Amino acid sequence: MTLTPSRIVLVLVFVFVGLFGVAFAISGAFIALPAPAAGGTCGPSTASESALAALTNPASIGAGPEPSVSNTAAHAQWQAFVNECQSAADRRGLASGAILVISVAIAVVGPLLVLRRARYRKPGPEAPGGHGVPGGPAGEWSPSPPMWSGTGLIGQAGIGAGDQGILPGT
Numbered sequence: 001m002t003l004t005p006s007r008i009v010l011v012l013v014f015v016f017v018g019l020f021g022v023a024f025a026i027s028g029a030f031i032a033l034p035a036p037a038a039g040g041t042c043g044p045s046t047a048s049e050s051a052l053a054a055l056t057n058p059a060s061i062g063a064g065p066e067p068s069v070s071n072t073a074a075h076a077q078w079q080a081f082v083n084e085c086q087s088a089a090d091r092r093g094l095a096s097g098a099i100l101v102i103s104v105a106i107a108v109v110g111p112l113l114v115l116r117r118a119r120y121r122k123p124g125p126e127a128p129g130g131h132g133v134p135g136g137p138a139g140e141w142s143p144s145p146p147m148w149s150g151t152g153l154i155g156q157a158g159i160g161a162g163d164q165g166i167l168p169g170t
Helices: 005-030 051-056 072-119
Strands: none
Touching (some): 005 072, 051 072
16 A cells, blocks of 8 residues: 555644644643632632543632621622633633534544455546556557558558458558
8 A cells, every 4th residue: 555645744733733622622621720700719719620520520710618698798709700610610611612622523533434445446447448557548459560651550450441450551
């Protein structure tokens, strides 16, 4: 199996795009979450935590203890804060996971398809009488070499009307 330079470049492009997507997905999972509109940060300290940390340990959001239900304003604010942080972590985690799966598929399946197509490529159409040569000459070969007469080339079957490869006068 011989790979043409264009197929090699295509395989390298698939691998590069796939690896770039994998790096993008991994960095998206490790970058800190945005601050919620309710104020504060989505993390146990003064900075927000990554989506991966929030997904693996939802209690680490850093909202503090849940206020009593009797304090409706504080409870509603706490609930909005937790919901914003958790939904941001969920969205970031789902996007990173989807990008990761698609990138791995591109990096693995793309080159396999290019290499498979090169391996199972069939030869081009064979002309009848082409003697196994794709696109070879049509018609049958005459045992004598082609010759020129006053009306045209003779000596090949089907070329020159009625001249069956015989010279005039022989």
